[in-house]
Amino acid sequence: MNEFVNPALVPKVKLYTGEEIPCVGMGTFGSDRFTPDEVSAAVGGAIRCGYRMFDCAACYGNEDQIGEVFHHAFEEGVVERKDLFIMTKVWNDMHDRVEESCRKSIADLQCEYMDMFFIHWPFPNYHAPHCDVDSRNPDSRPFSPEEFLKTYRQCEELVEKGLIRNIGISNMTIPKLEAVLPHMNIKPAACEMELHPCFQQQKLFDYLVAHNIQPIGFMPLGSPQRPERDMCPEDVADLQTPEMKEIAAAHGVHPAVIALKWARQRGQIPIPFSIHEMEYVSNLKAMTEDPLTEEEMSRIATLERNNRLVKGQVFLWEGANDWHDLWDEDGFIVK
Numbered sequence: 001m002n003e004f005v006n007p008a009l010v011p012k013v014k015l016y017t018g019e020e021i022p023c024v025g026m027g028t029f030g031s032d033r034f035t036p037d038e039v040s041a042a043v044g045g046a047i048r049c050g051y052r053m054f055d056c057a058a059c060y061g062n063e064d065q066i067g068e069v070f071h072h073a074f075e076e077g078v079v080e081r082k083d084l085f086i087m088t089k090v091w092n093d094m095h096d097r098v099e100e101s102c103r104k105s106i107a108d109l110q111c112e113y114m115d116m117f118f119i120h121w122p123f124p125n126y127h128a129p130h131c132d133v134d135s136r137n138p139d140s141r142p143f144s145p146e147e148f149l150k151t152y153r154q155c156e157e158l159v160e161k162g163l164i165r166n167i168g169i170s171n172m173t174i175p176k177l178e179a180v181l182p183h184m185n186i187k188p189a190a191c192e193m194e195l196h197p198c199f200q201q202q203k204l205f206d207y208l209v210a211h212n213i214q215p216i217g218f219m220p221l222g223s224p225q226r227p228e229r230d231m232c233p234e235d236v237a238d239l240q241t242p243e244m245k246e247i248a249a250a251h252g253v254h255p256a257v258i259a260l261k262w263a264r265q266r267g268q269i270p271i272p273f274s275i276h277e278m279e280y281v282s283n284l285k286a287m288t289e290d291p292l293t294e295e296e297m298s299r300i301a302t303l304e305r306n307n308r309l310v311k312g313q314v315f316l317w318e319g320a321n322d323w324h325d326l327w328d329e330d331g332f333i334v335k
């Protein structure tokens with residue numbers, strides 16, 4: 001029997017549109033480790049445990065299996081469609097065919113409409129699955145505001161057609177946002193970005209909050225099991241830091257739970273992934289009990305190490321220096 005956390009007890013976050021969404025969601029990127037069936041089974045278990053928000057993506061290769069699970073949950077009356085907040089993303093190779101991508105995700109996920117639809121990366125640079133991190137696609141190119149806005153306009157049309165409720169952006173930077181925000185008709189409601197104790201992106205976080213764009217934090221636990229291609233010798237393991245371990249011991253929980261409490265209390269929506277019931281239940285419960293003290297929050301704030309884990313090397317264009325070029329670190333869009 002699954003342990004049940006009453007969704008009514010999970011705090012909500014209000015988007016600028018007035019819509020209220022759960023303060024935690026479940027990630028569904030199985031990486032190279034889990035099959036689509038394992039991930040979708042976890043989604044089914046999570047719904048029964050009280051999760052109401054799911055972060056999907058076309059490129060995760062498991063939307064049709066997750067859709068079957070949603071369908072059964074609706075059929076069996078476990079949950080109604082309106083009670084779920086379902087998010088997906090258009091992959092880089094579909095920036096010219098956003099509606100087609102969205103309709104396919106809606107059909108695969110069997111969810112009638114999408115609550116949030118993200119542009120997964122702000123450029124159409126495509127790479128083959130499992131390619132080498134040093135490979136370059138000759139078609140890849142730097143960010144172009146005009147090109148991005150062409151893709152974004154297609155998302156605005158999806159809102160007008162009632163296919164999606166909110167537009168999201170992902171893997172953005174302040175210079176890129178400065179270039180495109182003034183030209184948008186419908187503002188993005190959320191930005192999905194890498195956020196964990198050793199990578200807090202404070203400036204971008206503050207910028208988003210100031211613009212009423214809700215930060216959604218991916219890899220909230222520092223993705224301890226991420227694929228080897230995303231591991232670098234200098235990376236810091238967030239959950240292994242003495243500070244996280246000590247705070248966890250004081251609360252009698254795993255450091256993962258502390259990372260999620262920190263995320264929520266700071267104001268981002270974390271989307272942790274796990275296929276293990278014990279873990280995903282504790283990740284949901286983390287939102288409902290035993291908050292961190294101000295002192296603990298301040299202590300975790302000191303863990304910032306600028307430790308970006310998803311560097312994005314595979315999206316680089318020919319002539320680019322290295323992955324830093326993707327993130328506009330000097331305050332200018334790197335051309």
Ligand SMILES: NC(=O)c1ccc[n+]([C@@H]2O[C@H](COP(=O)([O-])OP(=O)(O)OC[C@H]3O[C@@H](n4cnc5c(N)ncnc54)[C@H](OP(=O)(O)O)[C@@H]3O)[C@@H](O)[C@H]2O)c1
Pocket residue numbers: 026027028029030055056120170171192193217218219220221222223224225226254256257271272273274275276278279280282283310
């Ligand atoms: N927009 C984007 O570009 C983007 C990029 C990356 C990720 N994402 C989204 O963010 C989600 C989360 O990222 P992620 O899966 O890479 O990283 P994560 O959520 O930070 O870490 C997931 C791993 O942490 C472990 N874990 C989870 N709960 C735990 C608990 N309570 N106690 C101990 N360990 C626990 C699990 O390891 P075990 O499996 O070994 O138990 C799991 O594989 C993805 O699934 C995806 O939806 C989006």
